Amino acid sequence: xxxxxxxxxxxxxxxxxxxxxxxxxxxxxxxxxxxxxxxxxxxxxxxxxxxxxxxxxxxxxxxxxxxxxxxxxxxxxxxxxxxxxxxxxxxxxxxxxxxxxxxxxxxxxxxxxxxxxxxxxxxxxxxxxxxxxxxxxxxxxxxxxxxxxxxxxxxxxxxxxxxxxxxxxxxxxxxxxxxxxxxxxxxxxxxxxxxxxxxxxx
Amino acid sequence: xxxxxxxxxxxxxxxxxxxxxxxxxxxxxxxxxxxxxxxxxxxxxxxxxxxxxxxxxxxxxxxxxxxxxxxxxxxxxxxxxxxxxxxxxxxxxxxxxxxxxxxxxxxxxxxxxxxxxxxxxxxxxxxxxxxxxxxxxxxxxxxxxxxxxxxxxxxxxxxxxxxxxxxxxxxxxxxxxxxxxxxxxxxxxxxxxxxxxxxxxx
Numbered sequence: 362x363x364x365x366x367x368x369x370x371x372x373x374x375x376x377x378x379x380x381x382x383x384x385x386x387x388x389x390x391x392x393x394x395x396x397x398x399x400x401x402x403x404x405x406x407x408x409x410x411x412x413x414x415x416x417x418x419x420x421x422x423x424x425x426x427x428x429x430x431x432x433x434x435x436x437x438x439x440x441x442x443x444x445x446x447x448x449x450x451x452x453x454x455x456x457x458x459x460x461x462x463x464x465x466x467x468x469x470x471x472x473x474x475x476x477x478x479x480x481x482x483x484x485x486x487x488x489x490x491x492x493x494x495x496x497x498x499x500x501x502x503x504x505x506x507x508x509x510x511x512x513x514x515x516x517x518x519x520x521x522x523x524x525x526x527x528x529x530x531x532x533x534x535x536x537x538x539x540x541x542x543x544x545x546x547x548x549x550x551x552x553x554x555x556x557x558x559x560x561x562x563x
Numbered sequence: 564x565x566x567x568x569x570x571x572x573x574x575x576x577x578x579x580x581x582x583x584x585x586x587x588x589x590x591x592x593x594x595x596x597x598x599x600x601x602x603x604x605x606x607x608x609x610x611x612x613x614x615x616x617x618x619x620x621x622x623x624x625x626x627x628x629x630x631x632x633x634x635x636x637x638x639x640x641x642x643x644x645x646x647x648x649x650x651x652x653x654x655x656x657x658x659x660x661x662x663x664x665x666x667x668x669x670x671x672x673x674x675x676x677x678x679x680x681x682x683x684x685x686x687x688x689x690x691x692x693x694x695x696x697x698x699x700x701x702x703x704x705x706x707x708x709x710x711x712x713x714x715x716x717x718x719x720x721x722x723x724x725x726x727x728x729x730x731x732x733x734x735x736x737x738x739x740x741x742x743x744x745x746x747x748x749x750x751x752x753x754x755x756x757x758x759x760x761x762x763x764x765x
Contacts, residue, residue: 368630368655368659369620369621369630369631369632369636370620370632371613371616371617371619371620371621371632372617372621372630372655374613374616374617375613375614375616375617377609377613378606378609378610378612378613378614379610379613381599381603381606381607381609381610382595382598382599382606382610383594383595383598384591384594384595388656388748389586391656392585392586392656393584393585394617395654395655395656395675396584396585397583397584397614397617398617398618398621398630399675399676401583402618404580404583404584405583405614405617405618406614406615406618407579407580407583408580408581408583408584408610408611408614409610409611409612409614409615409618410580410611411573411576411577411579411580411581412577412580412599412607412608412610412611412614413608413611414573414576414577415573415574415576415577415596415599415600415607416600416604416607416608416611417573418571418572418573419571419573419574419600428570428571428574428600429571430571430572430573434571452597453570453574453597454590454593454594454597457570473597473601474601546590
């Protein structure tokens with residue numbers, strides 16, 4: 362920041378910190394800082410605490426790789442779920458969408474990303490070895506690839522399909538009921554339920 | 564949030580807290596939360612601390628109403644500034660822009676907002692009584708109105724002009740060199756310097 366004004370240090374630090382949020386530039390960060398400090402001190406306080414407790418209290422579920430407070434998350438620990446089915450999604454938001462379709466009773470694995478070789482995110486960054494370990498428990502029979510229907514999501518699905526079929530697993534992909542080019546998070550639950558039902562084996 | 568998934572509590576709280584930021588909806592908040600927790604734990608930590616220390620360490624300068632660590636901010640305490648000139652701005656960002664024009668050596672008063680009657684922000688919410696007290700110190704001779712050249716900014720300037728002239732002060736407005744309809748924060752410093760020079764008395 363090229364601020365010629367002797368801005369108080371805590372304000373400068375706050376603006377710098379807000380810029381770490383994705384999609385937030387210096388002007389947005391400034392507006393956010395002013396807004397919080399002027400009109401919503403309790404919001405600033407709440408956000409500070411929520412961040413601290415999330416940093417402290419959240420870890421990755423050792424089974425599905427999603428965010429969890431315990432070693433194993435509630436979904437993975439649920440005995441009513443079918444452990445022979447494993448649905449692979451990019452993010453917890455995608456998992457939420459699939460849950461909201463009420464069309465799936467199996468378990469999940471959250472990649473926490475997608476293959477984007479141009480940005481240096483390869484199989485190693487996404488810890489595919491951990492995924493391989495997860496699907497090799499002898500219980501998982503079928504893996505449903507539910508990555509986004511974007512270029513990167515399709516690439517990830519294709520790569521995983523090769524990888525997992527080579528290990529003798531049945532691999533399927535959500536049916537093309539999901540409009541091509543869109544992201545799961547923005548699709549209505551009915552379409553997702555239909556796509557689950559019509560999933561095709563690859 | 565209509566999350567059917569048993570989402571870990573710290574994550575839900577973080578998403579809720581991020582939504583307090585201006586212009587951030589539930590989807591953006593989710594993405595921000597995932598991003599911080601997955602790729603930038605140190606950023607989350609930094610933001611948490613910055614918020615806490617800003618909440619703790621910042622207050623309003625008793626003279627200019629801007630953010631300050633001390634009772635009186637560095638600008639107001641600077642003996643080299645001309646105390647007979649008082650420039651009224653909407654936000655600290657606007658003050659920064661005027662400083663960067665190097666065209667002004669007087670003092671400031673930061674409104675921390677503008678008159679927006681439709682949103683219930685009137686003279687009382689902006690503490691105009693405090694401003695009146697500030698300009699009545701017997702030292703201020705001229706007040707320069709540097710609110711934005713938007714509808715609300717013009718309304719605020721008009722209102723303040725009436726209010727302050729009734730108290731025998733010389734009141735001026737930044738010259739119309741600033742393109743109408745735009746906000747100070749986005750104008751180049753040269754234009755602002757010119758507008759300061761050409762300020763017209765109202």
